[in-house]
Amino acid sequence: MLPQIIFWLLAAGAIIASAMVVLPVGARNPLYGALSLVVSFFFVAGIFVLLLAHTMAVLQILVYAGAIMVLFIFVIMLLNLSPSELGEEKKTVAKGIGAAAALLIGAKLVTAVEASTKLPDPRPLSANFGTLDAIGDALFRDYLVPFELTGVLLLVAVIGAVILAKRSLS
């Protein structure tokens, strides 16, 4: 029973904090949105721990809450947007259709998950499941080339970001 309570507490926290990003509270003031996104990442990291994915939970907090959110908050404070610069949120027909489509897909997926009767039970896990040991072994043995390519991707992203953010290209 206890695991279920912990799981649903974490899930409720993650959902409420994520909703705060999208709802007018967070959208009118991006800094509030960014901070509630950090909270959401922490709740989701808690769910990762319940899934015995300890390494990914740590990575999630280090990379998302530590690096990406700092970048977001840095840019938000650098821009220091006034309400007029944020642009007013008009209610248009296209937005209504978009929201309806998103909600429809979400509702359909939830009913599909609930209707499926063949969801598997947990298989027995190896002793080092989800540890840095197992992840590192797979990463540097079976997925070495994609891992190195990730390094190239990050290098290209850094160079691209610096060039894009520079005041003039000359």
Added chain:
Amino acid sequence: MTEVATEVAAQVIGAHAVPLGSYLIVGVILFTIGALGVLVRRNALTVLMSVEIMLNAVNLVFLAFARFHGGTQGHIVTFFVIAVAAAEAAVGLALCLGIFRHKRSVNIDEMSALRD
């Protein structure tokens, strides 16, 4: 040492405690919230944050399947998704910064021209 720790964690957390469906539903709800944000909000920063929510929801589903399948592949995919999300956020925010210098606005409805 790690074996003992994992065993203790498995007992505390419970092997059959939370069914796979619950994880999937939470993933779907988070993904829907992110999709709503991308489709409804017109502030580029909020749209980028909504994309991060969607990526996070997909990570959750991958890890849930990895847990119930007993493989490492889900963790590897999650690792790469996190790396790609970092790259995407860096480039996206740099673009935001550049467009704001140019147009004094981050409203994506105004970003419709390919030239000045």
